[in-house]
Amino acid sequence: xxxxxxxxxxxxxxxxxxxxxxxxxxxxxxxxxxxxxxxxxxxxxxxxxxxxxxxxxxxxxxxxxxxxxxxxxxxxxxxxxxxxxxxxxxxxxxxxxxxxxxxxxxxxxxxxxxxxxxxxxxxxxxxxxxxxxxxxxxxxxxxxxxxxxxxxxxxxxxxxxxxxxxxxxxxxxxxxxxxxxxxxxxxxxxxxxxxxxxxxxxxxxxxxxxxxxxxxxxxxxxxxxxxxxxxxxxxxxxxxxxxxxxxxxxxxxxxxxxxxxxxxxxxxxxxxxxxxxxxxxxxxxxxxxxxxxxxxxxxxxxxxxxxxxxxxxxxxxxxxxxx
Amino acid sequence: xxxxxxxxxxxxxxxxxxxxxxxxxxxxxxxxxxxxxxxxxxxxxxxxxxxxxxxxxxxxxxxxxxxxxxxxxxxxxxxxxxxxxxxxxxxxxxxxxxxxxxxxxxxxxxxxxxxxxxxxxxxxxxxxxxxxxxxxxxxxxxxxxxxxxxxxxxxxxxxxxxxxxxxxxxxxxxxxxxxxxxxxxxxxxxxxxxxxxxxxxxxxxxxxxxxxxxxxxxxxxxxxxxxxxxxxxxxxxxxxxxxxxxxxxxxxxxxxxxxxxxxxxxxxxxxxxxxxxxxxxxxxxxxxxxxxxxxxxxxxxxxxxxxxxxxxxxxxxxxxxxx
Numbered sequence: 001x002x003x004x005x006x007x008x009x010x011x012x013x014x015x016x017x018x019x020x021x022x023x024x025x026x027x028x029x030x031x032x033x034x035x036x037x038x039x040x041x042x043x044x045x046x047x048x049x050x051x052x053x054x055x056x057x058x059x060x061x062x063x064x065x066x067x068x069x070x071x072x073x074x075x076x077x078x079x080x081x082x083x084x085x086x087x088x089x090x091x092x093x094x095x096x097x098x099x100x101x102x103x104x105x106x107x108x109x110x111x112x113x114x115x116x117x118x119x120x121x122x123x124x125x126x127x128x129x130x131x132x133x134x135x136x137x138x139x140x141x142x143x144x145x146x147x148x149x150x151x152x153x154x155x156x157x158x159x160x161x162x163x164x165x166x167x168x169x170x171x172x173x174x175x176x177x178x179x180x181x182x183x184x185x186x187x188x189x190x191x192x193x194x195x196x197x198x199x200x201x202x203x204x205x206x207x208x209x210x211x212x213x214x215x216x217x218x219x220x221x222x223x224x225x226x227x228x229x230x231x232x233x234x235x236x237x238x239x240x241x242x243x244x245x246x247x248x249x250x251x252x253x254x255x256x257x258x259x260x261x262x263x264x265x266x267x268x269x270x271x272x273x274x275x276x277x278x279x280x281x282x283x284x285x286x287x288x289x290x291x292x293x294x295x296x297x298x299x300x301x302x303x304x305x306x307x308x309x310x311x312x313x314x315x316x317x318x319x320x321x322x323x
Numbered sequence: 324x325x326x327x328x329x330x331x332x333x334x335x336x337x338x339x340x341x342x343x344x345x346x347x348x349x350x351x352x353x354x355x356x357x358x359x360x361x362x363x364x365x366x367x368x369x370x371x372x373x374x375x376x377x378x379x380x381x382x383x384x385x386x387x388x389x390x391x392x393x394x395x396x397x398x399x400x401x402x403x404x405x406x407x408x409x410x411x412x413x414x415x416x417x418x419x420x421x422x423x424x425x426x427x428x429x430x431x432x433x434x435x436x437x438x439x440x441x442x443x444x445x446x447x448x449x450x451x452x453x454x455x456x457x458x459x460x461x462x463x464x465x466x467x468x469x470x471x472x473x474x475x476x477x478x479x480x481x482x483x484x485x486x487x488x489x490x491x492x493x494x495x496x497x498x499x500x501x502x503x504x505x506x507x508x509x510x511x512x513x514x515x516x517x518x519x520x521x522x523x524x525x526x527x528x529x530x531x532x533x534x535x536x537x538x539x540x541x542x543x544x545x546x547x548x549x550x551x552x553x554x555x556x557x558x559x560x561x562x563x564x565x566x567x568x569x570x571x572x573x574x575x576x577x578x579x580x581x582x583x584x585x586x587x588x589x590x591x592x593x594x595x596x597x598x599x600x601x602x603x604x605x606x607x608x609x610x611x612x613x614x615x616x617x618x619x620x621x622x623x624x625x626x627x628x629x630x631x632x633x634x635x636x637x638x639x640x641x642x643x644x645x646x
Contacts, residue, residue: 011363011562011563040334078403078562079403079433080401080402080403080432080433080434081431081432081433081434083495101493103493104493104495105429105494105495106428106429106430106431106495107429108404108429108559109403109404109432109433110402110403110404110432110561110562110564110565111403111404111559111560111561111562122467143632144445144632170424170426170427171428172406172427172428172429172558173557173558174558175558176558176559177559234496235495235496235497235498235499236431236434236499236500237434238433238434239334239401239433239434240334241433242433309466309467
């Protein structure tokens, strides 16, 4: 099934079930008001959501409505844990040893952005970058869980854009709020593309309308999601609703483009001695999505524009005469 | 007023109002089920909790019961943000320049421990340390808030024990779950001891029943809580229920003892060329509390024992004959 969170003015939003084709949705209010509440009691709640999902996909759900990603918050608008990892080979060292340590870090999970949220930042001089990636949302995971056990606790997958400032800054300051795809899906929605605890599909990134990356998200993933979640649960147990991001997707050859500007610049520096791809500027837009084997979007798209803090959009001038 | 969270088997526990003398409490279920929900709508909820608090302190609350810290979870058993800072002068460099950067780091807020929770760790060889400290819980704080504005958003104060492994480890692995005092209090409960956004009281630490520290929590605080919260809100807004810890209390002279073993060892190394105070061993116990000017505990005590992971206490042998 596919789940999303509607912006209803509350801090946690309203849980909705979304049709497989992302065209319609239905409120899950009789089942669980929020995604966190569903995750808190997944064994009991998930079958009810699944039944509603089947009704919706069969065109039999009552009170379904058009699904509009722009009305969505992040699937979890605030998460008790958002752990950012780096699970891919370093693009600057494609032939170096595979990195075994996925370098985990706790991020600020208390304020996660919806798929169309503006990236509001103080200064372009901070070297604004994106990091287009996959993330999983887990159930409770015991401390010290083996990868097989951790794998069983993965409840949902989604996409994230972990905006990063690349200018040398303390880690705390280098990570503004992360944005998420409108939809989180259970692993079964990925079918054959979900195997070896990896997603065998390309992650597509467009910058200002031009494709800049479509690397395969599985090929050069050094640490799969089972290993990542187990690694995150090594020092302490994880609780339901923990989000673990795998870091910007990267392939060993740069032929498929990039999911983070820093990757592209590292390759440029290694090959040509100089990085030429610029970091993001105010006004730049991003579109991040993943298509299935049939060319259909799995999670919906992250679509963001970079703006200076406090940016107010210009008034829309109507073509019609005022009455 | 004083608030706590009773362990009722749920993930977030049950919000209770506690009497000023910590002897009795009353369930706040008609007002807010959990502390997070109270913080989510503080302007509306706090006056109702305050009215209940006044009834309780006047001995007029219905259905009050004995307050037992051992039955409490952390005031916020899971927090959307737990930010650890270092707001005190480095004890190894008491005469060095005051550290202006409080070195903030996001911790794992999704699984915070109650005041009497066992510290379960895999190995004594990891150099197990405590970090006894004050922490504030905030309301929403806008990005870029000035210290004066940040100060107005401080809703509660409490104590924390941020257990740390001092063996060289990635930051993610060096921070097991943090424990909190049973009670969080509104700033007005501190009276004259709350001024300049600092708490002018000693933090008392006992190790295995022996006092090892009672430094003043205000004297050498380089960054006060208004500055700390403003610093935390510099890169991104903070949301209600954010916890900001000030780091282990430390005074410039070591005469008042220590609130972290690493501090004591740093002083020993600086003075004698060798650290002699050992890190924590399995079986070691800690007691952390803060007394007001009248010698009464403000927040109740954190009382923890260090045990190996999976430790099972020996069965209690009854002195009475079985029937």
